[in-house]
Amino acid sequence: MKSINYLGLVMAFLTIALFSCGEEEIQPTSKSKFDTEHQSDVxxxxxxxxxxxxxxxxxxxxxxxxxxxxxxxxxxxxxxxxxxxxxxxxxxxxxxxxxxxxxxxxxxxxxxxxxxxxxxxxxxxMVTCTPPSISIYQVKEFCPGENFNFWGITSDNSEDGYYDWTVSSGAAILSGQGTKYLRVESYPESGRFSVSLVHTSTTCPNYPTSTMKYADFRADCEGGPFY
The missing domain is CATH 2.60.40.10 (Immunoglobulins)
Structure with missing residues (x-):
């Protein structure tokens, strides 16, 4: 009788142990541990x-x-x-x-x-303004070796802004840089030259406008005509 009870206890202990191991094997992994292990997959x-x-x-x-x-x-x-x-x-x-x-x-x-x-x-x-267009007007025709006068004319006829003038080889700026009125000296042997203007308006400074013009000469200039 005692041997039978001892055998029953052993069987009961083994059953409990096996059941406990099974629970541990199928216990789901915690969410935080899963997220950490599989983060590189997402x-x-x-x-x-x-x-x-x-x-x-x-x-x-x-x-x-x-x-x-x-x-x-x-x-x-x-x-x-x-x-x-x-x-x-x-x-x-x-x-x-x-x-x-x-x-x-x-x-x-x-x-x-x-x-x-x-x-x-x-x-x-982002465009918040429209700059005025610019053009160059020559006051009068001259011959090489004489002085020329130019105006910068804006489409809104304003006086504001900065006028950045440049001239090609064959001429030199005498006065007016930065203003709308330019006076240029031409060289006798140069012949034709060009005048360029970049205008930066105070009302729309981020969008400068530019233009270029060839100087007009009189038809009776020595060595001419110049086109």
């Missing part, structure tokens, strides 16, 4: 926020948002007259838009311990 998500447009000669900040833990950031310029002022390796970057900015693309890559993500962001040009 593509990371990231996005860039900031203004969708920018003016020339302005600055702006853009921020990369991601679920990665303690990522390393790498900002770059894909296209456009854009330069990085600061923050090229942080979540927020400061950008400068140059005088020739007409739209561009920026990119940021966020690199985590197990995976990474990259995002591009398109920035359009």
């Amino acid at each position: 593509p990371a998500e990231c996005s860039i926020s900031g203004s969708n447009d920018a003016e020339r000669n302005s600055t702006g900040n853009y921020t990369m948002t991601t679920e990665l833990i303690y990522p390393f950031y790498n900002w770059s310029i894909v296209s456009g007259d854009i330069s990085i002022v600061s923050g090229s390796s942080s979540s927020t970057v400061s950008l400068s838009f140059g005088p020739n900015f007409s739209g561009g693309i920026i990119e940021c890559e966020a690199i985590g311990e197990l995976n990474s993500c990259a995002e591009r962001f398109v920035i359009d040009e």
Whole structure:
């Protein structure tokens, strides 16, 4: 009788032990442990926020948002007259838009311990004004070796802004640089020369306008006519 009870106890103990081991084998892994082990299998998500447009000669900040833990950031310029002022390796970057900015693309890559993500962001040009057009008027015809006078005429007939004059070889500026009235000395042996003008308006300074004109000579000039 005692031997039978002893055998029963042994069988009961083995049954409990086997059942306990089975429970441990099929016990599901915790969510946090699963996420950590399989994080590299799931593509990371990231996005860039900031203004969708920018003016020339302005600055702006853009921020990369991601679920990665303690990522390393790498900002770059894909296209456009854009330069990085600061923050090229942080979540927020400061950008400068140059005088020739007409739209561009920026990119940021966020690199985590197990995976990474990259995002591009398109920035359009913000045009807030329309500059006046410019033309050159010659006051009177002369011959080589004489002085010529030119006016810069804007489409709105304004006097404002800066007038940047240049002349080709064969002539030299005597006075008027920076103003709308230009006086030019021509060289006797030069013949034909050209005058160029870039006008920067005070009301629309980010969009200078330009034009060019060949000097007009009198028909009876020695060595002429000059075309």
